Amino acid sequence: MRSKDFDLLKLVRPNISALKPYSSARDEFKDATSNQIIFLDANENPFENGVNRYPDPQQKDVKSMLSSIKNIPTENILLGNGSDEVLDLIFRAFCEPNQDNIITLPPTYGMYDVLANTNAIDVLRVELDTDFQPKVDDILNTQNDNTKLLFLCSPNNPTANSFEASKIEKLLTDFRGIVVIDEAYIDFSEEESWISKLSDFPNLIVTQTLSKAYGMAGIRLGICFASTEIISILNKIKPPYNVNQLTQQKAIQRLEKQQDVKNEIQDIISERSLLIKALKSITWIDTIYPTQANFVLVKVDDATNRYNQLVEKGIVVRNRTNQPLCNNCLRFTVGTSDENEKLIAVMQSISKS
Numbered sequence: 012m013r014s015k016d017f018d019l020l021k022l023v024r025p026n027i028s029a030l031k032p033y034s035s036a037r038d039e040f041k042d043a044t045s046n047q048i049i050f051l052d053a054n055e056n057p058f059e060n061g062v063n064r065y066p067d068p069q070q071k072d073v074k075s076m077l078s079s080i081k082n083i084p085t086e087n088i089l090l091g092n093g094s095d096e097v098l099d100l101i102f103r104a105f106c107e108p109n110q111d112n113i114i115t116l117p118p119t120y121g122m123y124d125v126l127a128n129t130n131a132i133d134v135l136r137v138e139l140d141t142d143f144q145p146k147v148d149d150i151l152n153t154q155n156d157n158t159k160l161l162f163l164c165s166p167n168n169p170t171a172n173s174f175e176a177s178k179i180e181k182l183l184t185d186f187r188g189i190v191v192i193d194e195a196y197i198d199f200s201e202e203e204s205w206i207s208k209l210s211d212f213p214n215l216i217v218t219q220t221l222s223k224a225y226g227m228a229g230i231r232l233g234i235c236f237a238s239t240e241i242i243s244i245l246n247k248i249k250p251p252y253n254v255n256q257l258t259q260q261k262a263i264q265r266l267e268k269q270q271d272v273k274n275e276i277q278d279i280i281s282e283r284s285l286l287i288k289a290l291k292s293i294t295w296i297d298t299i300y301p302t303q304a305n306f307v308l309v310k311v312d313d314a315t316n317r318y319n320q321l322v323e324k325g326i327v328v329r330n331r332t333n334q335p336l337c338n339n340c341l342r343f344t345v346g347t348s349d350e351n352e353k354l355i356a357v358m359q360s361i362s363k364s
Contacts (some may be wrong), residue, residue: 017239022105022159022188027248035251037068040299067257073259076266077176077234078092083206084223086239089246092253094195094220096123100217100245101235102130105159113160116145118169118334120193123162133157138335143170143300145178151185159188166196169331169342172201172304183212191216198224198276199283202301206236213238223305224276225265227272230258263284279305283345289355291341294362297339306344314339324357 020028036053056063074085091097106113108131115123117138127134135158137150146189150161158350161182165174173289183190192205194217217236222228235245265272287307290299295317298310311317314332321328329342344352 019213019238019244023244024103024105024107027104030247032247033251035065035068037065038096038251039111045192048082057197062256064256066254066259067251068251070254070259073232073262073266078262080266080269081204081236082208083209083236087236087242089234089235089237089242089249089256091249092255092258093222093231094193094218095126096249096253097233097235097245098122098191098193099126099129100249101160101189101191102126102132103248104244106130107130108132111157111159112155113162114150114158115162116150116164118143118167118168118331119162119164120168120195122216128289139167139170141336143167143172143336145174145177145182147181150182153286154187161186161190162193163186163190163256163304164195165202166194166200166302167306168304169306169308169329169337169340170195171300171306171308171342173200173303176202183208183215186214186283189216191218192218195223196304199280199305202303209238213240216241220254220264222260224279225272226275227265230261232258244290262339279345282348283307284353285348286343286345286351286355289351290358293355293358306342308337308340308342310338310340312339314341317341318337320361321354321357324361326354326357332361 012231014031026152040052051066052066055065067314070090073090074088078085090099096224112133112135113127114135124134135153137153140146145163154285163174163179165179166172167174179192185294189268192215194204197204204217205215209215215237219234219334221230264293283302283305287299290296290309295312296309297312300308308331314330318328318330331337331340343354346354
């Protein structure tokens with residue numbers, strides 16, 4: 012999409028454009044470098060316990076580290092209480108309730124539909140093709156004057172594959188609204204992140220997370236990369252202290268250990284290869300789909316029966332048989348070496364019985 016053809020203000024809800032954001036005490040006074048300053052501005056409890064003060068509303072230290080790691084300016088970064096909050100902010104900024112719609116590509120991450128329903132937004136669904144790739148022409152023909160967002164999950168959940176770059180680029184160029192690329196699993200993929208293309212596509216939003224590769228699902232930290240204009244709009248409506256102090260501290264500690272993270276990613280990818288090789292010996296698995304995530308989708312003879320058999324043996328996987336194109340499919344997260352070996356042993360014992 013050429014910049015001259017894209018008008019962001021036409022996509023923003025009018026009440027959001029006119030909104031004056033809430034200014035917190037920590038927004039108004041930003042110079043907290045001196046230990047001699049007495050803070051009597053935010054009605055906080057004055058007795059120090061490590062969390063008695065409000066957290067940095069703009070998470071400057073976390074963003075600075077992410078900026079260095081991702082090679083993206085801090086002005087192009089917004090953080091949320093998990094990716095779900097980031098996605099919800101996008102809905103609330105651009106989609107008018109009971110009027111606008113979004114496009115999703117089933118089978119995909121279920122929260123897109125949940126957030127759409129929560130915000131009273133219609134969902135137009137264009138199923139992936141049999142190779143789990145976007146049907147570009149169908150998507151573009153489905154959009155209408157009230158279509159604001161297109162969600163692309165790549166690598167996709169639950170199918171585990173990445174979408175072809177040429178298809179994504181075509182959608183970025185010809186889709187009239189905003190394209191949100193959910194890259195929760197990008198660290199396990201061979202594909203380059205689309206954050207490197209932010210300057211090329213003003214309608215691009217990329218979301219990532221610390222929940223998967225960074226192993227920080229418990230702290231709930233989602234990341235949004237977009238143009239400064241889009242980030243500015245989302246900042247207007249985000250809660251002032253949406254990322255708590257403990258989350259920021261834990262995120263910084265983890266981001267400082269990049270080599271540990273890289274080692275874990277390589278271990279997971281290695282275990283993924285071993286798991287796939289072992290799955291080929293299971294007689295009741297019909298298809299093992301290609302994966303660029305930290306999980307594997309397989310088609311079995313009877314997903315519900317096999318799911319229940321695994322649960323009886325103390326192993327919980329995900330039954331995706333009710334998802335479009337996923338009839339009789341199970342999803343296996345790549346675990347530790349011991350966990351994967353136990354999974355295979357149990358599956359082999361089920362085969363024999």
